[in-house]
Amino acid sequence: MDPFDSSDDSDDDIFFRMMYHYYTTDLLQPDPTSLLTRCAMLNRNREEGHKHLYRDYFADNCVYGAKDFKRRFRLSRDVFLRIANALESRYKFFQLRYDARDRREFTTLQKCAAAIRLMAMGESPDTMDDYMRMSERTARESLYTLSRGVVEAFGDVYLRKPSSHALQELYVVHEERHGFPGMIGSIYCTH
Structure with missing residues (x-):
């Protein structure tokens, strides 16, 4: 089976088969001599x-x-x-x-x-x-x-629960700014 054959497959299927092919080959086996060398340092300034x-x-x-x-x-x-x-x-x-x-x-x-x-x-x-x-x-x-x-x-x-006084202040500020009350607890205000 050719992992790159794309006949009647979704893009996800092709991607996962390519990843499977990549991971099952010897590409991931490190070269023992490369473990002793340093990584090249990128000068990002x-x-x-x-x-x-x-x-x-x-x-x-x-x-x-x-x-x-x-x-x-x-x-x-x-x-x-x-x-x-x-x-x-x-x-x-x-x-x-x-x-x-x-x-x-x-x-x-x-x-x-x-x-x-x-x-x-x-x-x-x-x-x-x-x-x-x-x-x-x-x-x-x-x-x-x-x-x-x-x-x-x-x-x-x-990051604490607001007090009842703070909630009332939030209601007032929200109503002044947006023109409608009931912001806290409204499912429409969670987004």
């Missing part, structure tokens, strides 16, 4: 990525204003910086470090911006290479650590 991010969003005369920041990251710059500072003080992962080759790793701003962009825009981790100059692995690690860190740092204050 992390410093340039940080300068670009800082110039665009955080400098005094930044390219994009607060409105653009909120649209792209789905939160205000002040909240972003508050989260970044809290994570930097709690986690070594978000602190500026140097690797074994004495090269600067990614900054707190880069890691937080990548993670929040992944959540806010639903982008895949490999898209961070273009703008942030960040690998897919680092972007994924940033997302995981940021998620865990936000829950640990801000969970007691923001």
Whole structure:
């Protein structure tokens, strides 16, 4: 049976048969001599990525204003910086470090911006290479650590059930803004 024969098959069937063919061949068996060699290090120019991010969003005369920041990251710059500072003080992962080759790793701003962009825009981790100059692995690690860190740092204050007084305030604010009451608990407001 030819795994690439596509007569009367869906695309999914073809894909899975190709994957089965790939995994059942000897392509996955490592060459013993290759285990001793180093992986090629990709020079992503992390410093340039940080300068670009800082110039665009955080400098005094930044390219994009607060409105653009909120649209792209789905939160205000002040909240972003508050989260970044809290994570930097709690986690070594978000602190500026140097690797074994004495090269600067990614900054707190880069890691937080990548993670929040992944959540806010639903982008895949490999898209961070273009703008942030960040690998897919680092972007994924940033997302995981940021998620865990936000829950640990801000969970007691923001991730609790609202009091009855807070619920009433939410009802009033929602009615003023959108013109109809009954936001909390409505199935239409869950999306």
